[in-house]
Amino acid sequence: MPARTSAATVGVTVVTVGVAGVTSYVYTSAPATPVAPTATAGVTSATVTWVAPASNGSTITGYLVTPIRNGVAQTPVSFDASTTTRTLTGLTAAASYTFTVAAVNAVGTGAASPASAAVVPYALPAAPTITAVSAGSTSANLSWTAPASNGSAITGYVVTPYIGGVAQTAQTFTSTATTQSITGLTGGTTYTFRVAAINAAGTGPQSAASSAVTINASPGLALPAPPLGEVGAAYTDQFTVTGGTSPFTWSISS
Structure with missing residues (x-):
């Protein structure tokens, strides 16, 4: 068949012994390149979302999502084509990740998308x-x-x-x-x-x-009834602190 640059339906005419027959034929190829996906960080995970690219004549059957940690590509993760949002788990907390996506059909795997923006998966904080x-x-x-x-x-x-x-x-x-x-x-x-x-x-x-x-308890004063006063006689009374933690400072408030 003559080469084409896109997966379009064409008519094929066959002529034999003066009789012509026409049928259709669809050129197929690996899927097109997806646009850059989006990513959202989670707890040692990230949720990646993308838009399905053109299938190029053969139904898309799956996707390959490649995590790129601190600039180094990790093992691609394979998913079926049931959804274009996937959560990748087991990522390294506090590391920077981007992601690429490639579509798969019966012909093969298409080119990987541009990388997503970087996200940083996280985990529980350490102990103080x-x-x-x-x-x-x-x-x-x-x-x-x-x-x-x-x-x-x-x-x-x-x-x-x-x-x-x-x-x-x-x-x-x-x-x-x-x-x-x-x-x-x-x-x-x-x-x-x-x-x-x-x-x-x-x-x-x-x-x-x-x-x-x-814990320190607030101090208090034991205040029994004072002795009776007498005009012209010396007068004293003894105050006793209760609770609190020594040493104590005494002062007259009124």
Whole structure:
């Protein structure tokens, strides 16, 4: 058959012993090249979407999607032709990926598309490291180092107080500050603390436990009825502090 540059239907005329017959014939070839796909990062994954190219006379039966990690092509992944949106899993968190797509039909595999824009798959953040803890009055001040974000920016932290190894109500901070005041604690009670970071993938693993601190109770005064006063006589009364943590500072408020 004479060569053609496209997969179009042509008429074929055969003449033999003065009798002509006409039939049709479709030239086929591998599918056309898709346009560049789009990609969206996920948790150690990416969702790739593309537009089906021209089939060039033979129905498209599948696609080859090639991940390109940090500029290096990885093993292509084969998909059937039932959809043009696919999720590739098992990608490396915090690495940069682009993707190309090639269509397949009975003739063969077409040329790969241009690469998608780069995306960065992500994972849960790593565990923070607690660096300091100190007791306040029904509170504690806690400091830690920010962990590896693993491809998605850290958006906050979860601090869990423990009493005797038993987890208490966690406190969530939407700030990315790595020093926070943990409030609502019980004076005179000994606590340890663990911190976990939050990113788009969720809440990561907890840190190791902090050192133990005993929360200061607010001081009070024991005030029994004072002795009766007498005109012209020396007068004294003894105040006794309750709770709190020494040393104490005394002052007259009125």
